[in-house]
Structures are given as C-alpha cells and as structure tokens.
Amino acid sequence: MEPLTGELCRPNPSFFHEAISDLETAILENEIAVSASAEALAAEDIYQPKPIDEVSALLELGSWLGGVDSFLSVSGRPFSQVRRSGDDSDLVHELRIVRMALQRCAYLIFRLTTGSEHYAGDGNVAFLVSDLRSLGKQIRSELLSLESISRVEHLSLAEFKALGDAILERLRGERIFAAVSSLSGAEIPENLPESVAAFTFGGGITQSEIIDTISRFGRILTVLEQVGKMLERDEPLKPAMIIFARVNDMTVEMIDHLNKRVSRMGETGGEAADSIDGASYTAAIELKKAVQQELSGIMGTRAATGVYARIEAAYALLTESFQQIITVLARQIDPQANMFEMFPKFRTKLENSVRLRSELHSIAEMTRIAEDAPDKPNCDLLVGRLADFSSVAIRYLFYKDIETFERFVEEIRVTKQAKDLVPILHRFGAYLETLYAQVSMRAVLEGHPLQ
Numbered sequence: 001m002e003p004l005t006g007e008l009c010r011p012n013p014s015f016f017h018e019a020i021s022d023l024e025t026a027i028l029e030n031e032i033a034v035s036a037s038a039e040a041l042a043a044e045d046i047y048q049p050k051p052i053d054e055v056s057a058l059l060e061l062g063s064w065l066g067g068v069d070s071f072l073s074v075s076g077r078p079f080s081q082v083r084r085s086g087d088d089s090d091l092v093h094e095l096r097i098v099r100m101a102l103q104r105c106a107y108l109i110f111r112l113t114t115g116s117e118h119y120a121g122d123g124n125v126a127f128l129v130s131d132l133r134s135l136g137k138q139i140r141s142e143l144l145s146l147e148s149i150s151r152v153e154h155l156s157l158a159e160f161k162a163l164g165d166a167i168l169e170r171l172r173g174e175r176i177f178a179a180v181s182s183l184s185g186a187e188i189p190e191n192l193p194e195s196v197a198a199f200t201f202g203g204g205i206t207q208s209e210i211i212d213t214i215s216r217f218g219r220i221l222t223v224l225e226q227v228g229k230m231l232e233r234d235e236p237l238k239p240a241m242i243i244f245a246r247v248n249d250m251t252v253e254m255i256d257h258l259n260k261r262v263s264r265m266g267e268t269g270g271e272a273a274d275s276i277d278g279a280s281y282t283a284a285i286e287l288k289k290a291v292q293q294e295l296s297g298i299m300g301t302r303a304a305t306g307v308y309a310r311i312e313a314a315y316a317l318l319t320e321s322f323q324q325i326i327t328v329l330a331r332q333i334d335p336q337a338n339m340f341e342m343f344p345k346f347r348t349k350l351e352n353s354v355r356l357r358s359e360l361h362s363i364a365e366m367t368r369i370a371e372d373a374p375d376k377p378n379c380d381l382l383v384g385r386l387a388d389f390s391s392v393a394i395r396y397l398f399y400k401d402i403e404t405f406e407r408f409v410e411e412i413r414v415t416k417q418a419k420d421l422v423p424i425l426h427r428f429g430a431y432l433e434t435l436y437a438q439v440s441m442r443a444v445l446e447g448h449p450l451q
Contacts, residue, residue, distance in 0.1 A: 001102075002186065010386070022437050025378075040132050043425065052112075053109050053315040054112060054116075054120050054121045054122065055121055055122055055123070055125045055190050057108050057111060057112055057120075058112065058120065058121050058125050058126075058127065058180070059125065059183055059184070059190065059191060059222065060108060060185060060226060061105055061108040061109065061180060061183075062180050062181055062182070062183025062227050063184050063222075063223045063243060063246060064101050064104055064105050064108070064226075064242060064243070065105055065171075065177065065180055065181040066181040066182065066183070066184050066185075066223075066246045067101065067180075067242035067243050067244075067245050067246035068098060068101050068105070068171075068242060069168065069171075069181050069246075070242075070245040070246045070248070070249045071094075071098065071101075071241070071242050071245040072098065072164035072165075072167060072168050073164075073168065074245075075091075075157060075160055075161045075164060076094030076095070076098075076160055076164070077094075077246050077365050078241070078244070078245035079248065079291045079292075079295055079296050082376070089156070089157055090154050090155060090156075091155045091156070091157060091160040092150065092152060092153070092154065092155045093238070093299050094156055094160065094299060095146065095149065095150050095160060095163070096150045097238050097239045097241060097242060097299075098146070098164075098167075098242070099143060099146040099147070099150055100236070100239045101239050101242040102139050102142055102143055102146070102320075103143060104239070105133075105139055106136055106139045106143060108141055109132050109133070109135060109136035109139070109300040110202070111167075112129075112132055113129050113132050113136065115135050116129045117129065117162065119248050120132055123190070124186070124189070124190060125183065125186075125188065126188055127176055127179070127180065128176075131175055132174040132176070134174060134175070135171075135174045135176055135177060135178075135180070138170060138171060138173075138174050139171070141162065142171070179239045184219060184222065184223045184246060184250065185250065186219075186221060187215060187219075189201050191218075191219050191222055192215065192218040192219060192221075192222060193221055193222065193225075193342075193343070194213075195341065195342040195343065196214065196221075196326060196342065196343075197218070199214070199330060199334075199337070199342065200214055200215050200218065209261065209265070209272050209276060210275065210276070210332050210333055211333070212274055212332060213258060213275075213276050213279055213329055214326050214329050215253070215298075215392040216250075216254045216257070216258075216278070217283075217322050217325055217326050218326065218331075219250070220247055220250050220318075220322060221252060221319065221322055221323070221326075222255070222450075223243060223246055223247055223250065224247055224315065224318060224319055224322075226240075227240045227243050227244070227311065227315045228319070229309075229317060230311075231311065231312055231315065234350075234449065237304075237308055237311045238298070238305050238307060238449075240311050240315075241295070241298065241299070244295055244314065247318065248287065248291065251283060251287050252287070254280075254283065255280050255283055255284050255287075256278050258280035258283075259277075261276060261279055262276055262277045262280070266318050271332065272332065275328065275329055275332050276329075278328075279325045279328070279329060282321065282325055283322070283325065283446055284323075286317060286318060286322070287318070289317060290313075290314040290318050291314075292309075293313075294310045294313045294314035294317070295310065295314050297311050298311075305399070305403065306400075307400040308399055309398065309400030310400065312398055312399050312400075313398050313399075313400060316398065317443075320346075320349065320386055320442065320443040320444050321443045323339070323343045323346060324339070324391065324443050324444075324446065326342065327339040327342060327343075330342065346444060349444045350444045350445070350448065352396040353396065353439065353442050353444050353445050354445070354448060355393060355396065356393055356396040356397065356439055356449060357380065357436065357439050357440060357445065358450065359389055359393045360432060360435060360436045360439060361436060362385070362451060363382075363385060363389060363432060364429060364432040364433065364436060366378075366381065366382045366385055367382060367425055367428055367429045367432060368429055369382075370382045370421075370425055371422055371425040371426055371429060374418040374421050374422055374425070375418075379412075379421065382412070383412060386409045386412065386413075387409075390405075390409060394406075397435075397439075401435060401438075404431070405431075405435070408424070408427075408428045408431060411424055412424055412425070412428065
C-alpha cells in the first residue's frame with residue numbers, strides 16, 4: 001500500500017468512521033474463525049498458552065494505558081513546554097510508539113481474557129472479562145485506524161492532537177478504561193514493591209504522613225519497573241517513553257501534593273515535615289535531571305544504542321534515587337530500616353559501583369604514570385590493566401559510557417610511538433576524571449567514600 005500524502009493524510013472523521021466500520025466487520029468474522037481454531041487446538045492439546053499472573057498483567061496494562069493517556073493528553077510532548085499551534089514539528093514517530101503501546105495493551109487483554117470465564121485478577125485487582133473484551137475490541141479498532149495513518153511522511157502538531165483527542169475520547173468511553181488506567185495510582189499492596197508493601201501495610205504505624213509519602217514513591221517505582229523489564233528483555237525502547245510520561249505525571253502530581261502537605265503542617269510539623277519536604281525537593285531535582293539530560297529530544301535519536309543508553313540512564317537515576325528516598329523516610333518510623341533488605345538488588349548495585357569506582361581510580365593513576373613516562377613497561381602495564389577492566393568491570397558502566405571507553409582503549413592499544421601516545425593518554429586521563437566524578441555521584445554510593 002502506498003503511504004498517504006497531501007490532503008489524504010489529514011484527519012477525516014467520516015472517512016475513518018466508514019473504514020473502521022468495514023474493518024470491524026472483517027475483524028469480527030476473523031475473530032470467529034480464530035476462536036474456532038483456538039478451541040480446536042485446545043481440544044487436541046496442541047496449543048495450551050502458559051498461565052500468567054493476572055494481577056501483574058492487569059497492573060502492567062494499567063501502566064501502559066495510563067501512559068497512553070498521559071502521552072496523548074500533552075500531544076506527544078510530555079517533557080516539553082506548551083507548543084504553539086503553528087509548530088511545524090513532525091510527530092510521526094510519536095504516533096508510531098502510541099501504536100506500539102496499544103499493541104502491547106491488546107496483547108495483555110488477549111492473555112487476560114483467554115481461559116477466564118467471569119473475572120480476571122484477584123483480590124483488590126479484578127475486572128469482568130466481558131468489560132476487558134470490550135476494551136480490547138476498542139483498542140483493536142484504534143490500531144486498525146493507526147496502521148495506515150502512521151505511514152504518512154509528516155504529521156503536524158495539530159493533526160496529532162486531533163487524532164490523540166479522538167482516540168482518548170473513544171477509549172474513555174469504555175466503562176473500565178478509567179479504572180484500569182488509574183491502577184498505577186491505586187493504594188493497594190499489589191501496587192508496591194513487595195518489601196515496601198510489607199512495611200507500609202504492616203500495621204501498628206501511626207505516622208500516616210510518612211507512610212503515605214512512602215507509598216506514593218513505591219507506586220512510581222512499580223510503574224518504572226516496566227522500563228526495567230524492557231531493558232532486561234532487550235526490547236525496542238522508544239515505547240518506554242509512554243511509561244516515562246506516566247511516571248512524569250505521577251511524580252509531578254506527588255511533588256505538588258507533598259508541597260501542599262508541608263504547607264498545611266507548618267512549623268508544627270517537626271521532623272516529619274522536614275523529611276517530606278526533603279523528599280519532595282529531591283524528587284523534583286532527580287526528575288529534572290532525568291528529563292533534561294536523558295529523555296528530552298530522545299524521539300529524534302535514530303541510533304538504537306543511543307536510545308538504549310539514555311533510557312538506561314534515566315531509569316537508573318529515578319529508580320535508585322527514589323529507593324533511597326523511601327529508605328530515608330522509612331527510618332523516620334523504624335530507625336533499623338535497612339535499604340538492602342527493602343531493595344535486595346541495591347546491594348549488588350552498591351558492590352558493583354564500589355568496584356567500578358575503585359578500578360577507575362586505579363586506571364587513572366596508571367594513566368598519569370604512563371603519560372609522564374611513556375616507556376614500554378608502563379604502557380604494557382596500562383594496556384594489560386585496561387584489558388582486565390574491559391573483560392569484567394566495564395559492564396558496570398552505563399551503556400552510554402562504554403563505547404567511548406572502548407574507543408580510547410583501542411586507540412591506546414594500537415598506538416606504538418611515544419610521541420603519538422602521550423596526547424592520547426592526556427585526553428584519556430581527562431576523560432577518566434570526568435567519568436570518575438559521574439560514577440561517584442551515583443545515588444547508591446552516597447555515604448560510601450573511596451577507601
């Protein structure tokens with residue numbers, strides 16, 4: 001099919017309504033055929049899908065739908081200032097990641113409704129299968145309309161906004177859309193990391209302001225974990241911007257709520273007010289760093305390695321800082337609260353970061369020695385040390401730093417003449433100082449000075 005251009009690429013409600021009506025009929029016929037085939041395969045025990053954790057799937061669905069809502073509500077620019085109506089930005093890429101997010105939602109609904117008779121989920125998180133199927137049908141309709149539209153060569157801000165508003169209007173018309181998309185903000189144990197839920201819902205706790213603040217940070221961490229899973233599975237990462245849009249909205253809303261709470265508490269709030277104020281301030285700083293340094297402008301990044309590096313850095317920055325904030329707040333209630341018990345993965349991050357910082361310090365010292373005396377023994381010693389570092393500890397760097405480090409290592413390894421090597425070593429030494437400073441600023445290393 002040729003891509004739509006010119007006037008055909010502009011939103012036309014009547015055209016889309018007629019096209020979708022015809023396509024829905026085809027889909028219904030196809031669904032009947034697929035359903036019959038699935039029943040036949042199930043009867044023969046040829047295909048039996050693996051069972052899923054329905055509560056986890058519902059929470060994931062809520063994160064993605066909430067992200068789509070946040071992303072479309074600001075016309076695909078969750079981290080930018082308000083755009084002018086005459087803005088000539090091209091938002092085709094933004095429309096494509098919305099389509100990818102909706103595809104994930106459709107898949108999750110399919111898994112949730114396959115084999116379930118009445119309800120999907122359990123306890124505090126459960127929905128009627130019939131309602132989920134209705135929502136899934138609407139999402140599939142949106143996917144059909146987006147399939148052709150996303151092939152256009154250019155999509156203006158006004159066109160994207162018109163499409164986004166229409167999609168949200170139809171999705172919000174589904175009875176359970178609001179309930180599912182707001183799951184990420186629900187005050188339930190299932191919506192928190194396990195250790196935080198145990199602490200928050202443990203009973204016998206009277207400092208409700210602190211507990212509520214911990215719970216809010218915990219809910220954001222649960223949504224962020226969707227990005228962590230995408231990094232682990234090495235999935236395409238630009239759709240993670242949908243999740244970050246939701247995280248951004250939740251964090252901004254939380255900061256505003258905490259600031260108002262501190263104002264109400266006034267001078268009588270004491271230590272609790274100071275802790276909440278500190279948590280709000282720190283969250284605002286970390287969110288600003290993640291958005292401005294890593295996420296802003298990422299849609300224009302074409303290289304997959306560049307996208308991976310920036311998503312990884314933003315995820316680590318927000319996750320580690322929010323985990324530390326939770327630990328500090330928890331110690332207001334329980335002075336024995338241990339970060340490594342609340343977040344077991346944090347100990348591994350600490351050990352890796354301590355080793356990385358120590359090795360970078362050692363390499364920097366050897367580089368200075370080789371620069372001052374670029375004889376064969378010193379250079380061979382440095383090259384051997386760099387080879388050892390590249391085989392193990394380099395993996396503890398953020399992905400964005402690995403490529404630069406490896407380029408320096410290769411340049412040092414192949415350069416034999418001292419007069420050519422000294423300038424390279426000088427630049428490498430300056431780079432190591434900057435890299436060492438960045439590693440030392442990791443939240444996990446706070447309170448752990450270099451020995």
